[in-house]
C-alpha cells in the first residue's frame with residue numbers, strides 16, 4: 001500500500017470514529033515508514049499515537065467508538081441498548097476486597113486463560129458472575145478489573161433501555177445483546193441488574209417477569225463458554241432466586257472494615273505527594289468512617305486534600321485531619 005492509501009484509510013476511520021481500525025492503520029503506517037527509511041516521521045507518528053492513547057487511558061478505561069459494524073435498523077436498536085464498549089487497564093491491584101473474593105476472581109480469570117485445558121477434560125468453564133452489595137463498594141470497579149485481567153472487550157448494557165413495558169420486547173432486547181456477545185466472545189456487563197424488577201410494575205400478574213427470567217435462563221444455557229456475563233446489583237433481594245442460582249460466582253462486595261479503610265487511604269494517596277500523620281485523630285477518623293462505602297470515604301479524602309491545598313498553599317503536603325474529619329461528618333449526615 002502506498003503512503004496515500006494509508007492517509008485515505010486514516011481519514012476514513014478517523015471520521016467514522018472507528019478507533020480499532022484507525023489504530024491498526026496508524027501502526028501499519030509506522031511500520032511502512034520505518035521500512036522506507038522515513039525514521040523521523042515514524043518516530044513522530046509513534047509519539048503522537050502514544051500521547052493520544054495515554055490521554056484516553058487516563059482513567060484506566062479505553063472507550064471505543066460507537067458501533068460501526070451494523071447497518072440499518074439493527075444498528076440503531078443495538079446502539080440504544082449498549083451504553084459503552086470498552087477495554088480496561090484495571091487489574092486486581094485496583095480492587096480492595098477480602099482475600100477470599102480475590103481468590104475466587106483470580107480463579108475465574110485463570111479458568112478463562114486456560115479454557116483449552118479445561119476443554120480437554122470436558123470440564124465446564126464458569127462464565128457468569130454476579131456482584132452484589134451496597135452502593136459505592138466496587139461492583140462496577142470489579143467488573144472493570146475482570147475486563148482488564150481477562151483482556152476482553154466489555155459491552156456495558158443500558159438495562160434501563162433493555163427493560164420495556166411493551167410485552168415481549170425485553171426478552172427480544174436481551175436476545176439481541178446475547179447474540180452479539182456470542183459472536184464476539186466478549187463480556188456483557190448488566191449493571192443495575194435489579195432494573196429487571198421494573199417488569200413487576202408494568203405487568204401486575206408477573207407473567208412478563210416470569211417470561212423474561214426464562215429467557216435469561218435459556219440465554220445463559222446457550223452462551224458460548226468464551227463469552228462472559230457479569231451482573232451487578234445493590235438489591236439482590238429484588239432478583240429472582242432461579243436466576244441468582246444460575247451464576248457461577250456470587251460475589252459480595254461489602255462495606256470496608258478498618259483494615260480496608262486504611263488500604264483505601266494508602267492506595268488513594270500513594271501516587272500523590274500527600275501524607276497523613278498517624279495520630280489519635282487519624283484513629284478516630286478510621287473509627288468514624290466505619291459504615292461508609294469505599295466511594296464515600298475516598299470522596300471525603302480527596303476533598304480534604306483539595307481543601308488542604310487551598311488552606312496552606314506553600315506548606316508541606318500533610319493532609320489536614322480536622323478538615324477531613326468535618327467532611328466525613330457532613331457526608332454521614334447526607
Ligand SMILES: Nc1ncnc2c1ncn2[C@@H]1O[C@H](COP(=O)(O)OP(=O)(O)O)[C@@H](O)[C@H]1O
Pocket residue numbers: 094095096097133134135136137138139140141142253264294295296298
Ligand atoms: N472495593 C473497592 N476498592 C477500591 N476502590 C473502591 C472500591 N469500591 C469503590 N471504590 C472506589 O469508589 C468508586 C466507585 O465504586 P463503584 O465500583 O462504582 O461502586 P458500585 O458499583 O458498587 O456502586 C470506584 O471507582 C473506586 O474509586
Ligand SMILES: [Mg+2]
Pocket residue numbers: 139140141191232
Ligand atoms: Mg456501580
